[in-house]
Amino acid sequence: MSEIAALTARIDKLEHELGIEQDVNQIRRLQYTYGYFIDKSQYNECVDLFAEDGDVWFLGGIYKGRAGVERLYKERFQNIFTAGHNGPKYGWLLDHPQLQMVIDVANDRKTAQVRGRSMMQAGLHETAEGDARAWWEGGIYENEYVRESGVWKIKALRYFPHWHGSFADGWQKTPIDFIPMATTCFPEDPLGPDELIDPVPRLWPATDIVDFHYPHPVTGEPIVVDNSRAREGFKD
Template identity: 30%
Template sequence: MSVAELADLRAELALLKAERDIQRLQTAYGYYVDKAQWDEAADLFARDATLEIAARGQFRGQDRIRAYLHALPPLEQGTVFNHMQLQPLVTVAPDGASARGRWRAIMEVGFVGREELCGEAVYENAYVVEDGVWKIARLHCFVTYYVRWNEGWSHGGVPMGTPLPGMIPDAPQTVAYGSFPDVFIPPYHYPNPVTGRVWTKENQA
């Protein structure tokens, strides 16, 4: 094996390791959120990270993200929170110190005697190596539909953008969009892997 071939193998191994570590990071986030373990989830974010969920605006910095998470409902008797994160596509930057990732989340949320919800969301996230480990640099959750089980899709979706009590965002949402019944395709961070074409609203046909 030549020196060049060995270098190529090392680069490929580093890429695969980065993808694996990022997938473990994002998967861990999902499990913590399901069990309302907000501090464990917040610890996964970089110090200057940003968070946007369900069109509620942008929250900046790990401390603000921690406060946002703690403002969410607690896990207690009669509640269910499930966020199944699927279809990961991770793109690591050439320098190996940053990356982007796209995920699909299937959501189930329930409160006994009050409400039962299901939905789907797409994450377009960014990741960075900080203090020697991968962390979430930007979490952007585009909720594409969110409906009440007992009503079904024919009644339309639950409106997005409902603020959390006492949590004023640090900035408006960076992408204006509507969830079901509106049609919105969250922007892809990557080009088509075959054609190389970058998807936009103008060329979506």
């Protein structure tokens, strides 16, 4: 290879690597922005972060495509949490920090995958209209992203909540299946998912590991998940 050809190849490689790093930053910004939007119940803005064929996995159900995503955010969340208002409501706390993101962009720079975490604080102040309450929540994301017309969007937001606990009693006293998973699909349930997740997720005190989309960073081997003892205290 001539010196000029070698230099050209090196520049091409560096440009590609720089492009991937730029993608990583844009995807991180996208997911961080999702957290800020959902914190303040900006559900219309949340929907606009998704690809047209994007999905959301939430509490045992899959909401498919734009119609499903809008059903979850604009109809279910917006009506339940803010009485149809697109924005914050007095006394309503719903913080969603986006943490520990491991971002992998495909070599063709058209798709990406992210593993991340949210640790949420939520509740309703005692002076607000409704039943005062306060709880903690934590969960794992295993998301997919797609570049459409040069813009990164959420292709699949897969949120697996792992634990809930009231602020007063803590997670050590969380009742079994404290938050029920979806059991009925749309249209039988007008606000339900389009499909149920199989197997059905279980919350704390179950301790299931969500499969990793990436291999072990040192050995390069697939990360083996052994959930054989994660639910042994449950009685179905």
